Amino acid sequence: MSEPLLSLTDVRKSYGRHEAVAGVSLDVGRGETVAVVGESGSGKSTLGRCAVRLTRPTSGSVRFDGIELAGLSGRRLRPLRPRFQMVFQDPSGSLDPRWTIGRSLAEPLGLQRRDADVGALLGEVGLDPSFAGRRPHELSGGQRQRVGIARALALSPDLLVLDEPVTALDVSVQAQIINLLLELQESRGLAYLLISHDLAVVGALAHRTAVMNAGRVIEAGPTGQILGAPEHPYTRMLLASAGGAEAV
Ligand SMILES: Nc1ncnc2c1ncn2[C@@H]1O[C@H](COP(=O)(O)OP(=O)(O)OP(=O)(O)O)[C@@H](O)[C@H]1O
Secondary structure: OOOOOEEEEEEEEEEOOEEEEEEEEEEEOOOOEEEEEOOOOOOHHHHHHHHOOOOOOOEEEEEEOOEEOOOOOHHHHHHHHHHEEEEOOOHHHHOOOOOOHHHHHHHHHOOOOHHHHHHHHHHHOOOOHHHHHOOHHHOOHHHHHHHHHHHHHOOOOOEEEEEOOOOOOOHHHHHHHHHHHHHHHHHHOOEEEEEOOOHHHHHHHOOEEEEEEOOEEEEEEEHHHHHHOOOOHHHHHHHHHOOOHHHO
16 A cells, blocks of 8 residues: 555644643545544644644654654745645635735745636636635635635645634535535545534545544544444544534
8 A cells, every 4th residue: 555645643742731632643645535523622723733734743753745744844844835735714814804815826826827827726616717806805704715725725735634624604605615625636636634523524525534532533434434333432422412413
């Protein structure tokens, strides 16, 4: 078997005496979606941030395409950054409110390649090229998340870490963004590390699922098995509190 695209081994991250991530090992293959689920505070986001080195793990290994990222300096990380990007719950954080959407999308591309590439990116996420002239406040939540995804795609990554990508959206809009993510995975061969507390979203997107509790993975396996026949009492509790994945 070929090496996973992303391979986390015994990753730990402490804040003072509190261990937010307490020794997690997890692989994501090329073109695969792996979900990390768990209650608020279980360490999901911290793990996602360690995976793309927005946070430096306290210890452990983060290998991306065979390259060890865990201890790399900012200067050594920079040329690798285009290959792994993060999509946040609220894309406003990565969009300057004063800039047009076109400028926000052109910025990671560099100035020369601007217009044609911005139009193509907008088209890829289901938005008309005219959106390039708008500002973030003129967009709906779903449109803003489409732009957030387009910005993450601008530098042709292999991996997106999706941190609660549809949580802020209405259910009907959630379904549209989930479909977009599925289409993009198919057309671009993207791998996703999906961080979510929403088991319905996980069921729709993830091939495999890991359940986190208090910084540790307590159960992992194919998503159908985790949602359909969970073994760990904590996972059963999560499913019960969500009213079963279908009902969320
Ligand atoms: N920068 C930080 N400084 C101090 N503590 C932090 C920091 N980031 C996270 N933590 C703590 O680490 C723990 C895990 O947080 P994390 O955000 O990773 O959990 P989560 O499962 O993603 O929860 P949520 O869904 O609420 O974001 C929490 O106790 C949190 O307070």
